[in-house]
Every structure is written in C-alpha cells, then in structure tokens.
Amino acid sequence: MHVDIIPNRNSRPAILLRESWRENDKVMKRTVANISNWPPEQVTALRRVLKNEPLVSPSEVFSIERSLPHGHVEALLEMIRLIGLDKMIAARRTRERDLVLAMIVERLIAPSSKLATTRLWHSTTLAQLLNVEDADEDELYAAMDWLLERQPVLEKRFASRHLGEGQHVFYDVSNSSYEGHCCPLARLGHDKQGRRGKPIITYGVLTDVKGRPIAVEVYPGNTGDPSTVADQVEKLKERFALQRVVLVGDRGTLTQTQIDILKTHPGIGWISALRSENIRKLAANNHLQLSLFDEKNLAEITSADFPDERLIACFNPLLCDERRRKRQELLDATENKLQKIVDEVHRRTKTPLSASEIGQKVGKVINGYKMAKHFELSIADGEFSFKRKAESIAQEAELDGIYVIRTSESRQNLSAEDTVRSYKNLAKVEQVFRTFKSIDLQVRPIYHYYAERVRAHIFLCLLVYYVEWHMRQALAPLLFDDEELAQDRKERDPIKPAVSSKSAKKKKSTKTNKEGFPVHSFRSLIMELGTRSRNRCRLKSAPGSPVISQDTEPTPLQTRAMELIRLYPVDGS
Structure with missing residues (x-):
C-alpha cells in the first residue's frame, strides 16, 4: 500500500x-x-x-531547553531597519550602536531603569539578537554618552529627511518630575502635571507637519517656555540650514516678545494665538464683535496693535458652552469657600476675628480657582461679606468660545482655514509628550545625577518615539487609531470639534477591523506579538550536540502585523 x-x-x-x-x-x-x-x-x-x-515523538528526540518571547523584538528591529534608524545612528555596526538599539527596543517593550534593562532584555531574544548579553549598566551609561555626542548629527539627519524649505515646524515645551536633588537641571518650577514640591526638568520638542520628532532640547526646570524659542530659531537657521520655515507654537511659548525677535530673522514665519487680555482689548476697541460670526465661524480682522499680521478670529459654540459651565462651577466652588469664612466670622462673637486675620483666611482661598477678579470683598474687624461682580462676569462671558490665531503668513501662502488647522496641529507635539509620560515610554521618573545623562535619556526617548510613530502608522489597521485622521484633518471644518471617521467608530464598536482581526492598543499589540517564541532545542541522544533554534508558528494576527510592517512605505516627507 x-x-x-x-x-x-x-x-x-x-x-x-x-x-x-x-x-x-x-x-x-x-x-x-x-x-x-x-x-x-x-x-x-x-x-x-x-x-x-x-x-518517534519529537519530545523523545528533542528537549526544549528554553523558550523566549521573540515576535515583538523581531517586529521592532524590522521597523528600525526599514526606516534606516540604525544607519542614521551609525553607518557601521558597532558595540555602542547595538546597545543604543537594544535600549530603544527594550523601552518599547518594557520601559525601566538602565539596571533593570540589562536584566529584562534576557527575558526576550533581544540581547541574543544584538549580541549584548554580557552588557552591564555601566556600558549602557557609556553608550548614552556616545549617543549624546551624536545628537546634533542625528537631528540634522532627521531634519534633512523630514523638513524642507517653506514647511511648517511645530514646537512645544513640557516638563517631567525629577527624583532626587543631585542633577543641576532639576529645579522647582511650574509642573505642568500639577505636582507640587518636586523639582522638574524642562524640555522642548520640534516635530514636522506629520508629528514625527525632529529634535529635542533640555533645560533647567525653572526655564520659562518663551525663553527656549531662540534656541529653536538658531537650530532651524544654523544647524539645519533652512532659509524659509514657519514656526508654530502656542500662545504661552510664542509670546509677543518672542514674535518681535522672530521678526528680526528673515525667512522665519510664525503661527500662534493671542492671549485673553489681547482679545478683550480687541473687543473693547470694536475690532472683534459677535456679529462677525453670523454667517461663518471664522473671520479675518485687523488691528493697529498688530501691524503686518493676519488675525483670524474663531468662534466655537461648543467651547462657549463648556467655558460658561466651567466658570459657573469655579464661581460656585469659590463662593462655598468664602461662605465658610463668613460663617466662621459670625460664630466668633466673644473673640471676634480682626480684619487682618480675616484677610489672611480670605487670601488663602480667594484665587484658588482664579476667580478673585469676579468677587467684591468687604473686610473689617469682626465683619466679612462678599458678592459677585455681575458686570465683570458678563464681560468675560461675551468672549466665551472666541479665540484669535495670529500669523505672519500672507493669504497667498496660507488661507485662514489652513492657518487654524496648522495651529491645531500642535496636538501632534502634545501627543509626543503624552506618549513620553504614558506607560508606553515612561520618561519619568528621572534619576540620573548628571545633566548630560538626563539630556541623553530624553534624547533616547525621542528616538524611541520616532520608532513608535512609524510602528503606529504601519500597524494602524490593527489598532484603534483612526486611519482616516490625517486626510480628515486637511478637509474638515477647522473650528468644529473633531469627529471620528465611520471606520474608526466601527472598529471601536465591534472591536474588530474590516479583515476580522481583533483591534488593539499599541501596548497590547506589542504584547500579542511577543507571544511568538523562539525555542532553544537540543538532541536528547547527544547531550553535547549543537543548539537548534526553532520559532513557533505565527498566528494569523502576527502574520498580518509582520506583513503590514514589511509593506510599510518609508518616505522622507
């Protein structure tokens, strides 16, 4: 037979x-x-x-000595190779380059301290594939020092790949808490996460129009956002040799002082926004009226206070409702605290509170919610009363939902709608900061003693985000991410709130994509890829025989993920 x-x-x-x-x-x-x-x-x-x-059963022939997660390491290293990050860091393979790549991949898999990194990468195939199994934390610190020396070269390579003459460059500043007191960069300042009592470290990030990180600069924690702008101008003009760019920054970074400085640099344009006091001044001078928005939610206006600038006034009714609701809540909260002081003053009949004692109590609460400007206070020995300033509240309410974008760009170069869209694209820089501080990268807490090590740590996180950005683009069909968002941002009404596309809503409701695969967050997809293992086998009949490596068969989802990565179109624009 x-x-x-x-x-x-x-x-x-x-x-x-x-x-x-x-x-x-x-x-x-x-x-x-x-x-x-x-x-x-x-x-x-x-x-x-x-x-x-x-x-003969395979179990009788082979013994599996160890099984290590491999799929996520393979995917990340494949993406690094595709986008050419390894060659950008160093043209030839070196020990330092392998250590840097290993730190990048490990931070995407399980962000941790450098000591923990040398332990954790043995729990996957990462150390084996990059031949860094014998590395200790001192070698990682030395590799970080080596990487920091190459930062100017790397940033210039990113700029030459992703920036061009006349393009928009986005810039924003954030900070992270520091654990300890040794680093000279760690200073007490305004922590943007609202933490108090801990020193912080400030850093500013430049991105291209698509949100890819280009450069990062680290500053002492007490550095104000506006004072960092001059360094970015120098970087764009001198280091990147760009003659014509448009710098986009928020109103807290591109202040009037910084804009006056930008005007002295030919070829540097800007897009920013006016502060609330400037908007109130425009309204007081009748340059800004609600009737402008009768037919359209944006209108261009002019003012002698802002010569050679275009001002685009925008009105968002949903933002208007939100600000009125929030103001009412803050007024009520402030009023409740003041009422407690009134009640306490009334109770103290035998030993009345003096005016100074009442003033101290009031001073601690009156501006806790930034509402002091809307209350009229009356303080005397044994007496305290307050009331709301109805006129002040009404004047502020008139400007609810209104914001004004300012730019140096002419109508021929940039329409009013595209100006607003460009300003709102600052959200892409904010996405960098959110990823830095989330479970994806965990830039904080920062423990490094030396300022240069902190700078190297932040720059390493920037490279990690650069890889994650490309991974998200390639794997978008398997993620909850809106695949139509980039095109939608170019076409939708720039004033109205963003609305998810039909495909994104369907993915969120069904938890599957159009191919039937379950959709993931970026973190859970990386973990799913990591379930594909590499087994180290040996013949039982010959204890000294060579080791045989065998990978487990990929699941359909893992196969599709690797297909998407290998088909990812890498471009330089």
Missing part, C-alpha cells in the same frame, strides 16, 4: 490510500480509502509507516 496524491486543477489535491499490483506488464491500482480530509501530519505519519520508517 502507498499514499497517492492526485492534483486537482481548481481545488486542493486528492489524497488516496491505494494498493497496487502487477498483472502481466500492467500496474493495477485500487483505492482503499480517501484520506483527503486528514491533517497533513497524519498523512505524513502514515506514509512513513508504509515505508517501514520508525516513528
């Missing part, structure tokens, strides 16, 4: 168990059974039995 495989033109082949014999000069065959529906491994086993070959 033997197994015969009969090919079919339009369907899978037929697998038949047959016996054969010879009659005279003819070979005769008879089909004993049709085994086409058997699993392939059973068919293979039957063929070996019919050939009198011994059957």
